[in-house]
Amino acid sequence: MQAVNTPIQKNEKLNANTNGTDQKKTSTDEMNNSAAKVGKTVGKPFATNPKMTMRNVDVFYGDKQAIHDVSLDIGKNEVVAMIGPSGCGKSTFLRCLNRMNDTIEICQVKGEIKLEEMDVYHPKQDVVPLRARVGIVFQKPNPFPKSIYDNVAYGPRIHGLVERKTDLDEIVEKSLRRASLWEEVKDRLHAPGTGLSGGQQQRLCIARTIAVSPEVILMDEPCSALDPIATAKIEELITELSEKFTIAIVTHSMQQAARVSHRTAYFHMGKLVEVNDTKRVFTNPEHELTEAYITGRFG
Amino acid sequence: MDFSQIFMVMAATIAMTFFLGRFRALKLGQTVGGRKSLNSLPTYYGSLMAMWCGIPCLILFALWMMFDDVIISQAIMQELPQAVLELPASERGLIFNMVSNIAENGATAGSEPYMISAADRLQSLRETSQLTLIACLASMFLLILATVWARMSAQTRARTHVEGGFKWVLLICASIAIFTTAGIVFSVLFESIRFFQSVPITEFLFGLEWSPQMAIRSDQVGGSGAFGAVPLFAGTLLISLIAMVIAVPAGLMAAIYLSEYARPAVRSTVKPLLEVLAGIPTVVYGFFAALTVAPFIRDTGGLIGLSVSSESALAAGLVMGIMIIPFVSSLSDDVINAVPQSLRDGAYGLGATRSETIKQVVIPAALPGIVGGILLAVSRAIGETMIVVMAAGLAANLTANPLESVTTVTVQIVTLLVGDQEFNSPKTLSAFALGLMLFTITLVLNYIALLVVKKYREQYE
Numbered sequence: 001m002q003a004v005n006t007p008i009q010k011n012e013k014l015n016a017n018t019n020g021t022d023q024k025k026t027s028t029d030e031m032n033n034s035a036a037k038v039g040k041t042v043g044k045p046f047a048t049n050p051k052m053t054m055r056n057v058d059v060f061y062g063d064k065q066a067i068h069d070v071s072l073d074i075g076k077n078e079v080v081a082m083i084g085p086s087g088c089g090k091s092t093f094l095r096c097l098n099r100m101n102d103t104i105e106i107c108q109v110k111g112e113i114k115l116e117e118m119d120v121y122h123p124k125q126d127v128v129p130l131r132a133r134v135g136i137v138f139q140k141p142n143p144f145p146k147s148i149y150d151n152v153a154y155g156p157r158i159h160g161l162v163e164r165k166t167d168l169d170e171i172v173e174k175s176l177r178r179a180s181l182w183e184e185v186k187d188r189l190h191a192p193g194t195g196l197s198g199g200q201q202q203r204l205c206i207a208r209t210i211a212v213s214p215e216v217i218l219m220d221e222p223c224s225a226l227d228p229i230a231t232a233k234i235e236e237l238i239t240e241l242s243e244k245f246t247i248a249i250v251t252h253s254m255q256q257a258a259r260v261s262h263r264t265a266y267f268h269m270g271k272l273v274e275v276n277d278t279k280r281v282f283t284n285p286e287h288e289l290t291e292a293y294i295t296g297r298f299g
Numbered sequence: 300m301d302f303s304q305i306f307m308v309m310a311a312t313i314a315m316t317f318f319l320g321r322f323r324a325l326k327l328g329q330t331v332g333g334r335k336s337l338n339s340l341p342t343y344y345g346s347l348m349a350m351w352c353g354i355p356c357l358i359l360f361a362l363w364m365m366f367d368d369v370i371i372s373q374a375i376m377q378e379l380p381q382a383v384l385e386l387p388a389s390e391r392g393l394i395f396n397m398v399s400n401i402a403e404n405g406a407t408a409g410s411e412p413y414m415i416s417a418a419d420r421l422q423s424l425r426e427t428s429q430l431t432l433i434a435c436l437a438s439m440f441l442l443i444l445a446t447v448w449a450r451m452s453a454q455t456r457a458r459t460h461v462e463g464g465f466k467w468v469l470l471i472c473a474s475i476a477i478f479t480t481a482g483i484v485f486s487v488l489f490e491s492i493r494f495f496q497s498v499p500i501t502e503f504l505f506g507l508e509w510s511p512q513m514a515i516r517s518d519q520v521g522g523s524g525a526f527g528a529v530p531l532f533a534g535t536l537l538i539s540l541i542a543m544v545i546a547v548p549a550g551l552m553a554a555i556y557l558s559e560y561a562r563p564a565v566r567s568t569v570k571p572l573l574e575v576l577a578g579i580p581t582v583v584y585g586f587f588a589a590l591t592v593a594p595f596i597r598d599t600g601g602l603i604g605l606s607v608s609s610e611s612a613l614a615a616g617l618v619m620g621i622m623i624i625p626f627v628s629s630l631s632d633d634v635i636n637a638v639p640q641s642l643r644d645g646a647y648g649l650g651a652t653r654s655e656t657i658k659q660v661v662i663p664a665a666l667p668g669i670v671g672g673i674l675l676a677v678s679r680a681i682g683e684t685m686i687v688v689m690a691a692g693l694a695a696n697l698t699a700n701p702l703e704s705v706t707t708v709t710v711q712i713v714t715l716l717v718g719d720q721e722f723n724s725p726k727t728l729s730a731f732a733l734g735l736m737l738f739t740i741t742l743v744l745n746y747i748a749l750l751v752v753k754k755y756r757e758q759y760e
Contacts, residue, residue, distance in 0.1 A: 100648060103640075105562070131650035138648070142641035145664050154659070155649040205645070212649055 042286045043276035045265075047075030051216060051246040052097060052134075057111035059092055059101070059270075066092045069111075070272040072265060074216070079238060079247045081261035081278065083254060085293065088267040090250045094218050096120075097248065098134035099127050115216065132159050135209035139221040141201035143193035143208070148185050151193040151204055152176060155212035171211055179207035180237055199230025206237065210245070217241065219249040223256065235260050254294055258282050266290045302364060305429065309360060309436060313353035316444065320348025323451055331453045339458035347457040350464050351447045356436055363432050371424045378420060380413050487738065490731035497725045498526045503732055505529065509695035509706075511715060511726045526729050528736060530697040534612065534705035535737075538687060539680040541616025541701055542623060546676055549620075550627025551669065557628070558635040559657055570632065577625040585689035588618035593690055596702075605702060610692035613701040619686050623676040630675065634668025635661060667752045674748045678741050684709040708733050 050073040059067035067089045074080050082090040092101065099120060101107040113120040115133060143151050152172045162168045176182040181203040193204050202222060209217055223231040238247060238260045251257050257264050257278065264281040266274045274287040285291045324344030328334045334341065372395060383394055401410055401418035495503070506527020553573060557566050593614035600607035638661050646656040662669070692704035693714060715730040
């Protein structure tokens with residue numbers, strides 16, 4: 001492609017040429033021009049046995065549109081990784097799935113998000129049962145300043161899941177075991193959760209989330225504040241959890257996406273560029289932007 | 300020239316040494332290859348020199364100010380006629396006052412000749428003292444300046460010294476508050492000890508009757524002189540309790556509303572409005588309580604068949620409670636806002652509702668600050684004077700009925716110390732004992748609250 005001068009010309013040119021590759025451009029140029037290259041999502045955004053379905057989702061922060069027309073399915077017991085450069089909207093999108101964006105006043109969501117038959121953004125939909133079914137783990141471990149036990153017991157207590165103390169004990173133990181934290185903390189369940197190491201805190205947060213028995217777990221860069229060993233533990237955990245739960249994970253690490261996920265979705269400037277089986281995305285991406293990102297030319 | 304002028308000149312000179320030091324540093328820098336070869340920035344050299352020259356001068360000046368008057372008056376007293384020296388101490392003081400008056404304003408009709416001569420002597424001694432001080436200051440200053448000037452080199456670690464000196468300045472500022480507290484405690488303590496010499500401490504602490512009017516002459520009637528402080532403390536606690544019952548829930552809920560529910564626009568309007576409450580002078584609250592709230596309570600009580608005193612504990616407590624709402628709400632609002640959003644997100648993410656999140660996560664995390672705000676409010680309530688003087692009355696009733704008139708410790712201190720007083724009667728001295736008790740109670744409350752906070756706080760990073 002030849003060098004062109006005005007943005008309008010550039011766009012026309014690029015639209016006409018979506019599949020052309022141009023190795024000469026620098027990465028910043030590519031970032032700046034790439035929005036125009038994103039056409040319809042390529043790959044396979046839909047699942048045969050969907051747990052959550054998102055159709056034509058737009059998200060606005062005030063006047064600014066953060067997500068443009070994203071449609072995606074998350075299949076049952078599937079791990080879907082969302083990758084993309086910083087600010088591409090993957091976290092925003094993830095937080096829409098259990099309406100965590102409700103706390104941001106100027107945030108507005110359009111389109112359809114469904115959890116099986118439940119319409120997530122229906123005006124009469126109560127967020128409490130929704131969040132009990134769709135749990136979330138955040139980037140920075142945020143255990144409550146309570147004891148380890150109380151952290152895990154918090155969800156079952158507020159949802160009234162147990163009748164007796166022994167049942168609660170059982171849920172706490174089961175959740176901690178499933179988060180592979182039990183062996184490390186079983187002797188100090190009543191010590192404060194904030195006294196654990198970063199990796200342990202994050203596993204505590206995962207235990208806290210699974211104690212409510214959600215169907216879907218959202219993970220927003222769960223390992224970005226952790227060291228490699230803690231990261232490895234959590235990744236192992238994700239694989240185990242996928243036997244029982246449906247997981248959507250946002251990550252900055254492509255290796256992590258490759259290790260833990262079944263399908264990978266690549267977001268770019270608020271648009272979903274490509275979704276495909278993880279192996280396919282990392283070995284043979286269909287879209288040039290995906291290829292540019294995974295080969296490290298930007299992001 | 301008097302001391303204030305000496306001080307001004309000294310301060311100006313010390314300020315000049317800053318520039319001298321800076322100049323010296325720049326000169327030193329030139330000899331070793333520019334400003335960058337100096338150990339510190341030139342301003343540090345300036346500050347160092349000002350510090351070295353200024354601090355000894357200031358200390359000398361302060362000491363001189365402290366002892367100058369004492370020494371001179373001693374000297375004058377010794378030269379007074381024998382007859383004067385034999386007078387009692389209080390009259391001698393009076394004569395000395397007349398002498399210094401003459402020295403400052405000239406002789407008057409009542410001045411005796413020996414007084415005029417003593418006044419002349421005083422005047423000359425004062426002048427000598429000032430001249431000596433100036434000479435001492437100037438020579439010391441020049442000596443130090445010369446030494447520091449000579450010893451200053453490019454390797455002098457000026458920054459380290461200045462930073463160290465600054466640490467001392469901060470320490471002194473911090474200790475001012477502590478020393479003042481200690482001073483207050485001791486002054487109150489000594490007067491209280493004098494009081495307890497005439498009234499047994501057990502009677503003061505456990506006596507159930509308060510009636511400080513004492514017969515000064517034996518033929519006077521009416522004053523029984525009972526100093527049992529229990530009714531006063533009971534009254535104080537009753538009114539403070541009513542105030543806290545109003546202020547803590549209202550303040551805390553207001554804080555929760557403002558920090559968790561209100562839109563930013565509402566918050567930015569309501570919060571300053573609430574804080575206006577704290578800016579209303581307590582005397583205004585006082586007459587609001589006495590003239591509006593108390594009659595209202597009395598009339599309302601009358602309607603439902605309760606007899607309410609026109610100066611009731613309830614009226615004073617209610618208004619005091621409203622007064623301290625902003626102490627609770629403003630501080631609580633700040634600490635609730637300081638709880639990290641990530642904790643709230645964690646609770647929301649598990650499906651907690653807003654009120655569950657606030658009750659179980661936000662408030663426990665913000666507890667130390669909230670208790671701090673409440674404590675401040677309690678201290679204000681216990682120490683508050685103006686509202687209770689105007690609205691609570693003077694009758695020392697021992698009662699738990701908020702509809703009756705009670706009196707508080709602070710009200711009694713005011714009535715005991717207002718007007719002409721004799722400082723050797725138990726009546727006046729009892730004010731200091733009351734003050735000491737009040738201080739002790741507040742201290743104990745603070746300590747208990749600290750323990751409570753330590754036990755129940757949930758500490759986030």
